[in-house]
Amino acid sequence: MSNPSTTAEEIIRRAFPGIPRREAEELAAIGEVKSYPQGAVLCRENVIEDTFFILLEGEVKVSKIIKDDEERVLNRLQEGAFFGEMGLIHNAPRIATVMAATPVKVLEIHKPSFDRLLKQSSSMSLAMVHEVSRRLRENDEMAIEDLRLKAGELAAAYQRLAQEELARREFLTTIAHELRTPLTAARGFLEMARFHDLEGQALHDVLDTVERNVEQIVTLVNDILFLQEVELVMPELHPTNLGSLVEYAVDKVREKAEQAGVELRVDLDSDAPLVSGHVRSIQRALGQLLDNAIKFSPGGGVVYVRVERAPEGAKVSIRDHGIGIAEEVLPHIFDRFFHLDKIGERVYGGLGLGLSITKQVIEQHHGRIEVESKAGEGSTFTIYLKGA
Numbered sequence: 001m002s003n004p005s006t007t008a009e010e011i012i013r014r015a016f017p018g019i020p021r022r023e024a025e026e027l028a029a030i031g032e033v034k035s036y037p038q039g040a041v042l043c044r045e046n047v048i049e050d051t052f053f054i055l056l057e058g059e060v061k062v063s064k065i066i067k068d069d070e071e072r073v074l075n076r077l078q079e080g081a082f083f084g085e086m087g088l089i090h091n092a093p094r095i096a097t098v099m100a101a102t103p104v105k106v107l108e109i110h111k112p113s114f115d116r117l118l119k120q121s122s123s124m125s126l127a128m129v130h131e132v133s134r135r136l137r138e139n140d141e142m143a144i145e146d147l148r149l150k151a152g153e154l155a156a157a158y159q160r161l162a163q164e165e166l167a168r169r170e171f172l173t174t175i176a177h178e179l180r181t182p183l184t185a186a187r188g189f190l191e192m193a194r195f196h197d198l199e200g201q202a203l204h205d206v207l208d209t210v211e212r213n214v215e216q217i218v219t220l221v222n223d224i225l226f227l228q229e230v231e232l233v234m235p236e237l238h239p240t241n242l243g244s245l246v247e248y249a250v251d252k253v254r255e256k257a258e259q260a261g262v263e264l265r266v267d268l269d270s271d272a273p274l275v276s277g278h279v280r281s282i283q284r285a286l287g288q289l290l291d292n293a294i295k296f297s298p299g300g301g302v303v304y305v306r307v308e309r310a311p312e313g314a315k316v317s318i319r320d321h322g323i324g325i326a327e328e329v330l331p332h333i334f335d336r337f338f339h340l341d342k343i344g345e346r347v348y349g350g351l352g353l354g355l356s357i358t359k360q361v362i363e364q365h366h367g368r369i370e371v372e373s374k375a376g377e378g379s380t381f382t383i384y385l386k387g388a
Contacts, residue, residue, distance in 0.1 A: 008033065008107050011056055014080045023117075030117055031109040036100045043084050043098040048091060050111035054082045058104030064096045076101060087111065178220055182213035189213075223357065237365065239388035240277035242314045243268040243307045249286035250305060253294060261299035264290075269308040275385040276313075277365055282385075285361040288354040289318045289381050296379070297322035312367075313387030319380040325373035333371065334359040358383075 008028040013019055019027075033056065036042065042053060045064060055077055062075040062083065074096060077083060083098050186209075193206045250264055257264050293303040297320045304319040325333060334355050362369045362383055373379035 008054075008056060011080050012054060012107070015054055015082050026117060027109065028107065030113040031107040033105060033107055035103065035105045038100050038103050040100045040104075041097060042100065042104075042106065043087075043094050043096070045095065045097040046093045048087075048093050049084065050087045050091075051084055052082065052087065052109045052111070052114060053084045053098075054107040054109070055079055056105040056107055058100065058102040060104060061099050061101045062096050063099070175220070175224075179217060182216040186210045186213040186217075223354070237276045237278055239274040240279060240282065242272060242275050242277070242282075242316060242385065243270075245277070245279065245282050246286060246305060246307050246316055249283050249290055252283075252287055253290045256291070257294050257303070260294050260297070261301075262294050262297050263300075263302045265302055265304050267304070267306040269306075272307050272309050272314040274314075274388040275365075276388045277385060281361045281364070285358040285383070286316070286318075288358045289383075292354060293318050293320040293322065293379070293381075296320065310384055313385050315382055315384045317380055317382040319378065321378040324375045324377050324379055325371070326375045330371070330373060334369075 008031070009021065009024040012024040012027050013021065016024075031054070042060065043049060043051075057079055059076055059078050060081075060083070061073055062077065063071050063073045066072045077098075084094075086092065087094065189206045189209045193203060193210075246266065246268065250266055254264060290303070290305070297303060301321050305316065306319075307314060307316045309315075359369055362385070365385055367383060367385040370382045370384075371379060372382075
């Protein structure tokens with residue numbers, strides 16, 4: 001707020017340096033001092049108005065609608081500033097909205113009175129032209145900076161689109177490979193069973209191979225459909241026992257772990273509270289983490305699974321002593337379609353959807369997932385879920 005002793009004439013002279021005191025008094029005399037509450041609109045964008053304002057007390061916000069009703073704040077003006085000058089120069093709509101950010105007091109001067117005063121005073125005309133020109137120059141600089149920012153935003157958006165397009169192409173290539181390989185194998189073994197009159201163990205082995213390849217196809221398609229589902233449908237959350245979900249998920253992968261020579265050790269804290277969750281989604285997320293822990297563990301390794309209380313509710317951690325994750329790879333592991341084809345001498349298949357699905361599920365539950373890992377030493381994934 002201004003000093004109570006500050007007069008309108010003094011503020012006018014501050015707004016327009018060089019204007020004589022007598023003419024500042026005349027300008028104040030033809031104006032009308034008005035007060036407005038916070039939130040009042042003094043100038044409205046796209047409306048033709050002919051009032052010029054000098055801000056005597058308080059603060060106003062200058063804003064503009066950019067697109068789709070998105071408001072962008074261009075400036076904030078305080079005591080001694082002026083606005084609405086373009087309404088005095090030509091009959092055109094306002095280019096921005098000015099709203100009282102605090103209770104304000106302004107001097108309002110209308111165009112007819114202002115025009116008469118300018119005709120009588122060349123020094124005032126010069127002072128006004130000087131300040132309006134300075135304001136236009138500042139506005140031009142702001143517009144240039146705004147364009148520069150927009151150009152940067154467009155460049156970043158284009159880069160994201162290019163990356164997404166590359167990811168899409170890689171995804172299509174990968175999914176074609178991931179589907180073609182088991183389909184070709186299944187077809188080949190079916191033809192072998194059909195035309196080579198197989199029986200006994202030979203027929204059994206062929207059918208087992210076909211079943212494994214079909215199961216691989218079904219798993220792949222289910223992952224894609226599930227990822228689409230969690231993006232489109234918000235699951236209904238209910239009080240859920242996280243320990244029970246972990247036990248179920250561990251049982252589902254136990255046979256796979258035994259085949260890989262990996263031991264599963266589970267530690268359930270009976271004091272852990274119920275969490276707010278969707279059973280099938282959390283089971284799917286846990287299954288993905290357990291599957292990864294087994295896949296990336298050397299034969300004879302151990303995967304530790306622990307459920308315990310957490311400040312926000314409960315948490316489950318899955319720790320392995322497998323191949324770990326390199327530091328430069330770690331920031332990308334939750335990206336959709338990101339996967340490593342080869343680590344060392346081992347080749348790994350997949351579309352890179354597992355961790356993306358897990359992260360999507362946990363975020364839908366308003367939880368979070370964290371990972372600690374070091375190449376050659378293993379990884380620990382921890383899921384935090386809110387209490388019911």
